[in-house]
Amino acid sequence: MNKPVVWLVIPDTQIESAVRDIPALSAFQVESVRFDSNDWLPRLHARPPEAMLVQADRVQDQHLVTLMENRPSCEIMLLSEGSPNPLIDQAMRQGASFHFRLPLEDKLLQDIFSDIHNEWRSEDVAAEATRSDLDQFGLLLGSSPCMRKVYRMIRKVADTDASVMIVGESGCGKELVANTLHLMSRRIDQPFIAINSSAFSSELIESELFGHEKGAFTGAVKSYKGIFEQAHLGTLFLDEVTEMPIELQAKLLRVLETGQFSRLGSEDVLTTDVRVVAATNRSPEQAIADGRLREDLYFRLAQFPIELPPLRERGEDILGLARHFLAYRNAADKTQKFFSAGAMEAIEKHLWPGNVRELKHLVERAHILALDEITQEHLGLDGDFAPVLTPQEDALIIPANAPLEEMERQAILQTLERCEGNKTRAAEQLGISIKTLYNKLEKYRS
Template structure:
């Protein structure tokens, strides 16, 4: 007969529900409500699985699992917790937990996890190598984010390729950084590449490197991003914008596990985890021949879908508080939100997602007059933004669309976004290119030839970028026609 399941839960109602569900599956359950009683029971009898809460009256259910491992080394552990943070999920994963469930959880899923854990009880448990509490980059306890946290924990102990999907501003790079920081390649470099910000004729050299003399201007060997990420993680952002020729070479690299520098002859082994991300729906790109289907399947080994902020419930409150604290640590005035102000932020659609919310909170911290920001102050700033926003370019980057304020806008953008060293150029280009092109079309009344001449670029290049950025020149031409 199967050994009993040990349930450690100090909430009597939850304990009864779990016990009943497990007993309905034919399992015997022994129940207790403390770390001390858990350890006493483990010393007296063998168990087939342990289901434990985290916050118990006399200790931390995760932090004390070393004693569980000492007494019954191969006992599978299922963690349940109301501390619904990425840190809790990662701690559970690091201690070798078979599964982690945030409260409230799906009871049927919990029962299936316990029975699966018992079936795998002979497998050796992972060692206790967690790093404990730490400042992690993701904020939010909504059900949508819990699904993300659970997916992150499942890829930390392997090198499977991950494809992160989500709207612009949802935090795709933060997820990639979390996987790197918390995973088995954390001691290596994290190399991020915005494939949309690199000219098509340079992207292969940037990714794979080139040999001296490979082309005009190649005066020395250049080590590409794949080799720079050796021992660590290579993050390919905006993969949906990668040119087809580069897609073909990337596919070959992933298939063979090697790269070939431009102009080179010797294959160089890949020693980096690959994480890709896109804010585009790749299915129509595949159907129209703009993205390789075979490359999609190579990248889409483990997909992680990030929810937009509008689907994350009260996470807006937590994020706003987090960004207010972050702004204060960076030298801006310390602010707090009134309940009415926070409620107003919760109902805003935040089309720019977390990035838009962060920028708004930083501006609020700078411009608000009182330490406790009330609803009126939030409404006033929202009204100011609505008045200066361009209907075709999204939130205004230039004050009133004034091109002469570009330098000032850049300084404000850097202050608000604080991009990581090594990523500033690509992120600045990505942030300013669309409003810059929009301004030029507005200035020229939609005349692409004149706009291209003013910018000093080829008209075909301008047309291509307008198409990729979703800017319609006809809108500006129609405005001129009245």
């Protein structure tokens, strides 16, 4: 944060030196200014100081008149030996706040400069609380070098028809990247359709992708257009593509290569023209090795891969995003809440396993809890920002000779407890989809 500025217009160097020794001035950027120079008035218009102390009986009368005619919105304090001076009286009537007589009272000036600094800090914090200083590219926010690299890659590929594979941890903003690609492409006026591949059972996802005819299966009471039809001429975003059933991936590959497909329950061949953007929070290479992703499908989807960095690698973007989310909450709720120094330090040091999504939700929660100042307690982040578990602490406790099903149950429940109930994070650590985790938990409750 920049320091507030004080101008000392004091030709008497001994008095100026005494003023500079006042402790409160250490919080200011103190500048010596002379009215007999040619640049003081342009400087005053360009960037007025927060306060100005002028030795009024030692400057030219015309300069004092000019100062008051161009009076900035700052604290103007006059200093003199005390002889009657009509120009000083006029300056006081025009808005100068103090007229000090020599010798100076250090205690009085100390209190006044402390008050000025406190007022400046309150105004600066309030302004910061309603302002975002992050660069924006499409729907993405960030000024860090790694994000600017992502922006360059999006710009290069956006206006082509190349398939894009976005790889990044959960909560990084993969759908925002896909949406930004769409907004910067020539398909911008056409549909953008997004689907989470892990949100549907293997029985339903084929219908969701390709559609079905009435009566194609139990419950198909009317015909349905799949997302390949809905996204015709637009962009189709396939999130968590590595969670798609392996047997369906061959059909998806055929559509990507030929643009042709059929609805379930129909032999009619339909044609679609879509730009496909896929995303995964897994390593594609590991997914291929584990049999979760067809290698030929990966190469078709990843004509242009984009790796999205996790929040912990984005440097100053972490605090920038926190301020951005707070500024938007303040604007929406007409408040001026702000982060304490301790809260900002906690935000900087936290590892953010849930990435930008976790940060956004945490800031919104803290905004609700705080009256004015958001502290570390409102954030709910303790001092142990990077916990290190010993092998014993990290180990799962499985009963001896337990059946395989019980071992699986204990692994899931203990992992969920270790993740403090965060099902998305637990599913990632277990290497299963979030839908599979929910199904397992539902089974354990029955």
